Amino acid sequence: MQVWKDYQAKNKDRFLEELLSLLRIPSVSADSRHNEDTKRCAEAVKERLIEAGAEKVEVCPTAGHPIVYGEKIIDANLPTVLVYGHYDVQPPDPLELWHSGPFEPVIKDGKIYARGSADDKGQFYMHVKAVETMIATNTLPCNVKFMIEGEEEVGSANLGIFIKENKERLKADVVLISDTAMISLENPSIDTGLRGLSYMEVEVTGPNRDLHSGVYGGAVANPATILCQMIASLHDKDNHITIPGFYDDVVDLSDAERKALNSAPFDLKEYITDLEIADVWGEKGYSVFERTGTRPTLEVNGIWGGYTGEGAKTVLPSKAYAKISMRLVPNQDNHKISDLFKAHFEKIAPNNVKVKVTPHHGGNPYVTPTDHVAFKAANKAYAATFGKEPIPVRGGGSIPIVALFEKELGLKTVLMGFGLDSDNLHSPNEKFDLANFYKGIETIPYFHQYFTEMSKK
């Protein structure tokens, strides 16, 4: 609509300035040294929601980082959209690889470089500005509720409790999230599913103290060596995961689904060149899209043990550790998988080491019902602003709480991601393209309009 266009054109610089100020707050949820920053960030989100025209805006304390709630109810009889997002961000390290400060946003070649620019400050903020646009131009067609949390990057441990305690307040017809990516501005896509997650930490203990590797080496099991052997055994030569029962609940895609998925535009050469790798890797018999979207995986996210400082230390370490996470697909259950991993990892440990397995967090996979009115409305919204229908794709990432919304609130979720896979999420030099930021703000109001119209029918 022209009024939206005009309003957004008039305010586009302010929209950006406001986002940059949010990006300057290092709201790293995983690092307790940043607890004050996450608090500060929640307060800033509250202020922005109020300025945008939301009401009953509140920073809701939890056992962890607070959740920011706000709403704009225009008519109880109209449909309600619950917008979810998160203001917390991933740790920025390794810092030395950033070209500019992770919390000193810079704009280069039409891209905003900062931790959280795409994941998820830049994306949830598109909704704040889209709703502001509709309120300011008296065109808001339905009710809107905002729930912006601060623990998505650490497993949303307290969001589930908040939802259980606020079912009335969170009543809605659909959940709308922008925390995923699209193929490109030329080829808009929409996620029809997300992978689940099971994140474990393992500790392998050998001798009760670090030992001289000469005096004891050869006679005492080295926990670093043993950990490597255990991790190596988790994949077979075809890169299948060897945990017994791991694949039992995996729903295989139909040939038609595989065909549709693999028909999405993809340039393997460009993919390889961008990552500077000689070749892709993965489970035998599946394409890159299938490996990242529809197949479960097991990754070592971190490993450490022994002497890792400058120079050489001839030590046989007492302990070695690893952070290992698994991405899950329908119908795997993250609790069941965590239990299978723990049992298997303890079982394969040789008797001359002790093993401790601790689950960090997890979430179940999710598949969007493509026949849902909100999904159709989203498709129509993309078509309105991009000039073409979005390509349905399966996202490889996880938003564990999507499954929770369905279970606790009985709500389906629509994933309107406007980022790109190349945004360096969770990596140094995370970025978000200005064009995508503005395109999102432009597209979202159409979703509200079509969803309201189509719901009435």
Next chain:
Amino acid sequence: MQVWKDYQAKNKDRFLEELLSLLRIPSVSADSRHNEDTKRCAEAVKERLIEAGAEKVEVCPTAGHPIVYGEKIIDANLPTVLVYGHYDVQPPDPLELWHSGPFEPVIKDGKIYARGSADDKGQFYMHVKAVETMIATNTLPCNVKFMIEGEEEVGSANLGIFIKENKERLKADVVLISDTAMISLENPSIDTGLRGLSYMEVEVTGPNRDLHSGVYGGAVANPATILCQMIASLHDKDNHITIPGFYDDVVDLSDAERKALNSAPFDLKEYITDLEIADVWGEKGYSVFERTGTRPTLEVNGIWGGYTGEGAKTVLPSKAYAKISMRLVPNQDNHKISDLFKAHFEKIAPNNVKVKVTPHHGGNPYVTPTDHVAFKAANKAYAATFGKEPIPVRGGGSIPIVALFEKELGLKTVLMGFGLDSDNLHSPNEKFDLANFYKGIETIPYFHQYFTEMSKK
């Protein structure tokens, strides 16, 4: 001799105080942040040698940490003993496991707890005090030279150069070193050999940046996983090392030698209990003494990659690293082994990662000629103060420069170690028993006396 006994009894507290002051200097050679401390420690050693009666004492600069030289020449026609030791120490980390500050020595239950107490400040200082004893009582029977270096824990890179440039000044009849352990005060032992060392650092690179483990996981080789697989493949199921040619030059012990070695008193149950492990580990077909003394080994000294901080980060790391060292036995050559390792490690790397292998330092194994007059003199010295002949054993550790002394100076080395395997060398809470410290000071003069007498014959 009684005069020695009397002198040492009168001065024993001062001897200890002097050692403690040396232990308070954090002379960590591997960590450049301690370069000023190592300098300070070298100056302190110089002062101590002068006080003990040594002459021409000098702190000799090198490209790295300085070497302290001193001598006491009483008669050019008498034999000369070259005492070698090192004033540098291992890094103290992990600091949190120390019961008291690594550089704030405390005495508990008759033991000195401090980094360097046994390795090697406490042990080389026994020689300083033994020589002081002989000089002060006008009983020094031969010439003595001291060469105390500051880079033993980092591979003695500059000692070789110093030796080449000072062959005249270092002329001697034997090298005497106390930097190893004995079985116990009840069962004195003497090392008849040392293992060599080849220390490598490996870097495995996957994608050019850290990636989101959900977006890319499953399609891109994870360098941490690959590194684990590569390390796991370095041992077979019998814990033999799989590097082609690794064992080619290993000299197997004769049945008689194996029998003698295994006849040394050893309590497996106590060994296991002390380390709190369920069982020992190692190469199939060999005893603990053989595994640590006469067989080559490969140990992971450190491993790191990805996110190792608090909480969870779902990252697919760009790089993973490991420090891997091999202990060598006669007649393996450390350069040849380093080359074999590098070639093999590069060969087993899959094509979708890049591998960089960098050698840190190394040294060749050494076997003491048990028929050498100095070795016999050492045996007699132990007998004089312990009341029994020492048991011949093979040390698992390495003093790389021992082989160098033979090559460059044509000198054999005698290893009179007075530490214990349980001294926590290279570990938190390193200690040295006061009884062993004083026993060493008491025994060393007898070595000089017997060596001089037996050399005349």
